[in-house]
Amino acid sequence: MITKRIIPCLDVRDGRVVKGVNFEGLSDVSSPVELAKFYSDNGADELVFYDITASVEGRALFTDILKKVAETIFIPLTVGGGINTVDDFDRVLKCGADKVSVNSGALKNPNLIYEAAKKYGNQCVVISADVKREDGKFTVYAKGGREKTDLEAVSWIKKCVDMGAGEVVLNSIDTDGVKGGFDLEMLDAVCNAVNVPVIASGGAGKKEDFVELFTKIPKADAGLAASIFHFKEVEIPDLKRTLKENGILVRI
Amino acid sequence: MIAIIDYGVGNLFSLKSSLAYVGADACVTGDSEKIKTADKIILPGVGAFGDAVKKLKDARLDEVIVSEAKKGKPIMGICLGMQILFDKSFEYGEYSGLGLIKGEIRPISDVIGENLKVPHIGWNSLKFTDKKSKIFKYINDGDFVYFVHSYYASNCVESVIANAEYGANLTAAVQCGNVYGCQFHPEKSGNTGLNILRAFCEKGE
Numbered sequence: 300m301i302t303k304r305i306i307p308c309l310d311v312r313d314g315r316v317v318k319g320v321n322f323e324g325l326s327d328v329s330s331p332v333e334l335a336k337f338y339s340d341n342g343a344d345e346l347v348f349y350d351i352t353a354s355v356e357g358r359a360l361f362t363d364i365l366k367k368v369a370e371t372i373f374i375p376l377t378v379g380g381g382i383n384t385v386d387d388f389d390r391v392l393k394c395g396a397d398k399v400s401v402n403s404g405a406l407k408n409p410n411l412i413y414e415a416a417k418k419y420g421n422q423c424v425v426i427s428a429d430v431k432r433e434d435g436k437f438t439v440y441a442k443g444g445r446e447k448t449d450l451e452a453v454s455w456i457k458k459c460v461d462m463g464a465g466e467v468v469l470n471s472i473d474t475d476g477v478k479g480g481f482d483l484e485m486l487d488a489v490c491n492a493v494n495v496p497v498i499a500s501g502g503a504g505k506k507e508d509f510v511e512l513f514t515k516i517p518k519a520d521a522g523l524a525a526s527i528f529h530f531k532e533v534e535i536p537d538l539k540r541t542l543k544e545n546g547i548l549v550r551i
Numbered sequence: 552m553i554a555i556i557d558y559g560v561g562n563l564f565s566l567k568s569s570l571a572y573v574g575a576d577a578c579v580t581g582d583s584e585k586i587k588t589a590d591k592i593i594l595p596g597v598g599a600f601g602d603a604v605k606k607l608k609d610a611r612l613d614e615v616i617v618s619e620a621k622k623g624k625p626i627m628g629i630c631l632g633m634q635i636l637f638d639k640s641f642e643y644g645e646y647s648g649l650g651l652i653k654g655e656i657r658p659i660s661d662v663i664g665e666n667l668k669v670p671h672i673g674w675n676s677l678k679f680t681d682k683k684s685k686i687f688k689y690i691n692d693g694d695f696v697y698f699v700h701s702y703y704a705s706n707c708v709e710s711v712i713a714n715a716e717y718g719a720n721l722t723a724a725v726q727c728g729n730v731y732g733c734q735f736h737p738e739k740s741g742n743t744g745l746n747i748l749r750a751f752c753e754k755g756e
Contacts, residue, residue, distance in 0.1 A: 300716055301673045302695065339741070344674055370568045375697060375739050395564040397739065420598055422670055422699045465670065494668050520673065550674040550695040 302550045303513050303542065304344035304521035305535055306498060307528040309334060312351045314360040318526055332367045338528070339372035342535040344550060346372065347400065347468075347523060350380030351443075362394050369395020377425055383407065388415050392423070400425040400468060403441045405459060406448060416463025421495075426464035428456055430485060431472035437485060444472050452485070453492045460493045467493060468523065471501040478504025481512045481522065490518035498523050506533055506541045513547045553577040553752055554589035556616070556632075558606045560598050566629070569738040573745055575752035583615040591752065592619060596631030600640040600656060600702070603631055604648060613649060620651050625729045627686075627751050630700060633725065633732030642702050652727045654707025659700070663718030670701040675715040675735075677723055684712040684726045686733075689746035696723070696733075696740040696747075703734065 310317050315329045325333050335346055348368065350361045358381065369376055378391040379400030388399050399419075405412050405426060416424045429440045430452040437452035456467055469489050471482030481502045490497050499512055500523040509522045527533045539549045553570060555563055557579045570577040570593075577593075578585065586592060594616065596603050607613045620626050628636045637648045640656035648656070660669050679692040698715065704722040714720040715735070725732040731751060737744035 301671065301675045301698075304673055366564075369564060373565070373569050373572070373738060373741055373745055392562055393564070395562065395568070397562070397565070422597075422672065466672070496668060496672055520668075 300548055301520075302344070302548045303519075304498075305342070305509070305538060305549070306345045306347055306521050306523040307338045307343050307535070308347040308349065308500070308523050308525040310349045310351050310525065311361060311364060313357045314364050316529075317351065318529060331364050332371055334529075335368045336371045338535070339374050342539055342551070343374065344521070345375045345377065347377045347379065348396075349400075350378070352381070362390065365391060365394040365396065379425070379427055384411065385414050385418060388419060388423075392419065398423050398425050398466065400427045401464075402427040402429065403443075406439070406441045406450075409458065409462060412459055412462040412464050416465070421463050421465035424464045425466045425468060426456060426459040427468040427470065428452060428459075429470050429472055437488065440472060444475075453488050456489055457492050460495050464495065466496045466498065468498045468500055474502030475500075477502055478527070480504065480508040481516075481519075483512070483515050486512070486516045486519055490516055496520035500524070503527055503533070506538050509538060510542060510545045510547065513542065514545065552589050553591045553593060554586045555579045555593045555595060556586065556612060557581040558603070558610050558612055560596050560603050560606060560631070562597065563595060566593065566595055566738045569745055569748055570752065573749040573752060575748070577752075581610055581612065583612060586612070586615050587619060589624075590754075591625045592616065592627070593751075594626065594628040594632035594635065596629065596635060598631060600631065600634060600642040600648075601644060601646040604635055604646055607635065617649055617651065620649075620730055623729050625731065625751065626651070627731040627733065629733050629738070630736055633734055634702060634704065636730060636732055637704055637707070640702065651730045652704075652707060652710050652725055652732065654704050654710065656702045657705045659703045659717070659719075659721060662703075662705075663721075667718045670699055671715075671717045671721065672699050673697070674740075675717060675723075677713040677715060678720070679713050680711050682712050682726070684724070684731070686724070686726070686731055686747050686750045687712065688750045690743050694743040696735040696737065696743055698723075698735045700734055704732075
């Protein structure tokens with residue numbers, strides 16, 4: 300049977316990994332290439348790369364780094380950040396990305412999902428949603444969680460899947476950074492609404508949070524996290540052993 | 552030299568990098584002369600069957616692949632590239648493939664049951680069949696590989712060298728003489744995938 304996936308996420312700005320990184324055994328901990336290789340060699344099932352560069356020069360540097368990463372790792376690679384047009388899809392796919400994650404770009408122009416899925420296939424288009432509770436409703440936020448929209452999250456995500464998104468990254472703003480576990484209630488609502496893989500993001504602080512995720516939300520396909528892996532608070536081989544001991548199928 | 556056939560579908564970047572990693576001399580080409588002089592051929596592919604076969608035919612590469620295969624040259628199809636090696640597919644209609652492997656391509660939703668997601672995306676383990684294949688010489692039964700597909704090869708039991716369990720036994724890899732196929736992506740399957748490519752690219756046979 301298919302295994303549950305563990306996905307480290309690397310935020311890259313001006314060619315470097317940002318957010319805290321605390322690694323021993325790597326000569327340059329902020330090099331996305333070295334870090335990606337480390338994760339690939341140490342049990343990550345997939346990698347997500349976010350381009351949080353603002354400038355055009357930074358974007359060119361990102362593409363350069365992306366190519367080097369894609370040459371170095373032999374696991375699936377998803378790229379997001381600043382994807383607004385089909386040309387942006389083309390740009391990162393040519394550098395070796397397997398999937399492209401859209402967020403604000405799809406909010407501005409939902410048709411982007413349809414156009415990209417038609418051109419590259421549903422499996423290539425990942426809808427990433429930043430979601431927060433507002434008056435008891437799951438509300439979608441744009442621009443990295445800074446801007447509130449009028450959209451209700453479950454219906455928005457369902458619409459994206461209907462338009463061709465082949466995978467969902469659900470990032471709960473409410474649990475993000477709190478390290479108290481994934482947002483099970485939000486994940487449950489989304490997992491029950493769509494029939495494509497759902498990647499849980501936001502809230503993981505320890506191994507047990509992943510055990511709880513996959514035990515309580517069996518429909519969740521993957522768990523994504525950044526700093527807990529970068530800081531070695533959770534090490535992937537150890538995490539996978541724990542998941543396996545708890546009867547959760549993982550690739551070891 | 553290994554010819555990776557370029558007919559305008561899919562991302563060949565990772566495949567080229569992974570062949571370089573296992574030390575194979577590979578080139579990405581749509582030139583039939585180069586394909587004819589290559590020692591081995593890899594046919595990649597992502598997208599829809601009908602469209603991909605049309606592109607292959609428009610470039611007149613279908614004839615080259617079939618004639619080289621019949622001469623005994625090792626050929627490996629990957630993902631949609633594997634499906635194209637079969638007789639036909641029922642993806643959005645009915646389309647003929649290259650007919651190098653007996654069988655047909657059908658939706659996985661026909662067999663996997665309603666609870667499972669389509670496409671079949673992620674890491675799944677290989678279950679070898681009784682048929683031994685040289686491409687598995689460096690890997691083990693149960694090793695994990697990465698799949699992304701909504702269609703599968705059916706009615707091909709005599710060629711199947713490995714299955715993957717996903718609500719049903721889905722064809723994961725096939726071999727029919729010198730013609731090989733992987734439904735999964737060896738170039739995205741970590742060391743296991745690299746070892747499959749290494750075995751395929753090895754000199755000899």
